[in-house]
Amino acid sequence: MPDTAICPDAIDVVYTWVDDTFPGYADQLGQYAATGHDRNPNRTRDNLEILRFSLRSLERFAPFVRKVHLLTCRPQVPGWLDTEHPDVVVHHHDAVMDPAILPTFNSFAIVSHLAKLPGVSERFLYCEDDMLFLNDARLADFLSRDGRAKIFAKARLAPVHSQLKADTETPWNLALATANVALDREFSPHRRRFLAHGPRLIERAVFEEMCDRFPAEIAATRTARFRTGDNVPPEYLYPHYLLETGRAVLADATDSRRMTGYASLENFLPWTWYQLLRLDRQRPVTATLNDSFNKAPNPRVVAHVRNTLRGWFPQPSRFERADATLPG
Template sequence: MTHRTETPIDVVYTWVDDTFPGYAEELARHAGKPADRNPNRTRDNLDLLRYSLRSLRHLPELGHVHLLTCRPQVPAWLDTEAPGLTVHHHDAVMDPGILPTFNSFCIVSHLHRLPGVSDRFVYFEDDMVLLRPGLMQALTDSDGRHVAYFTGRPVRSHAALKASDSPWNHSLANAARALDAAYGPAPRRHVIHGPKLVDRAEFAAVMDRFAPEIAATRASRFRGYDNVPPEFLYPHAAVARGHARAATEAEVREVEGYVSIENILPWTRAQIAWVMRRNPLTATFNDSFGARPNPRVVAWMRRWLETRFPEPSPYERADSTRS
């Protein structure tokens, strides 16, 4: 990981805030099963996108920032006129017949269609931050080949799943089965929580290669049992197609820092302390609050984030302050 890459590269974010006026009501009109109402995937009570953008100071190769969200949502603190930033809404890249969508798999399957996005870009979920420089050196080899990051945990097959298991687990099994059919049986391991390097043309080719699965995914307003997660499908396919190689265990440890934000404050603090001692390149703060976030944990996390990332990014409104 000692080589350097100076070519500017864009960063793409997906983001949603379920407190935005009208969003909860629209979600309720379309929701069916209980999983459709899971607030862990739509809550924005920590302003994590703000701190993720602040952390981009650790990415010297940064080109343009793209934010993809549903119309008319925009973070209240975001300066949408800031140089180097473009806000895209779903209707700019998606067929109107599938909107509104609350399915993150569907949304991610359209990232390569963003107008003006660079040929290669880094995809961040809004709960991911950079802790130090070196991301692009970790995501590419010296010859420019991409590096894909997987955990040691295998994906469960359909035979090992129950009907009551989540759409997420079923979608992983669907993707693993599709990959095996396309490229031959192989171990299918979970993808790490962390930023992912995407080649726009290669991503489009993978979406086309698995067109039936992607069509079913895009047709689901919420995560469905017949879906596939593009963020899992793409890196596995890129390795199978020779476009990327799988990272070593040591490389995975260098990149991934995962924190599950729980309602038990000592446990959350201990997780963050452990990740900070390890000092990986990135950290992902997964919302595991459940239906009722503990206000003590929320307040502590906000203080921690502000202390760790105190400098406003160029994309924040001058009159905005953290609530």
């Protein structure tokens, strides 16, 4: 087990979050969006309030959490969140990002600023707002026995530019390939693996070191209002940077399955029902519920997911307002 100097008893958790139904957001997005990728609602929708259930899961299964930091665009704040609670800190983009690059709708740009959040613990967990804890978690689960970070990866190899068609490929895959070009330049060229969906353990100083190591790529990422192919996803670049510099180890397949689960929430009810049932039976430590509804979520699927979340986490967390109600 890592000693307490390497693995402190409590750390913070950082979430990124957005709600595209917040007044004014859609109009602002429309002023800047140019492509279908820019308008993709899968990345901005909050119809399930998964963040709310994520905080319930955090309180139930992750006792090592100290404070929750939420990074979002001004003036957005979840209506149910108790912003007066001492364990809740809300940061808006303009607190840590250059006004010249705002507003931004680029999650890569936002994530690249996580280590700049004032008051966040030196080592913290980054969770996207669709990630949950489904089983007892310890900080040591994210660390090897010598205190290095564990990287949970898939068997599949991430793409390289020679495999992609720039005019038809998604910005995500192009950005992965761009990150691999940057890593090849700084380290030995080789193929790298996709990472499993799940929280990322981040050390602030090392994250900033990574940003300094790839100044051109980080600058291109931060100044892009939407994801583009010359961006790099920090949530992919950082774990591989740790591996390349010897600060992390790859977890084996068994450990990755124990720690990370995934469900694609789709409009075909039997498929979504099956994936949630599988997660309920397997109970990995963490699970990601990825919005794949596209433009029109199926109301029956939405109702089923909401009921599942309520069944998993019926008790409000300390992070919720006492007078906040769940949507019907």
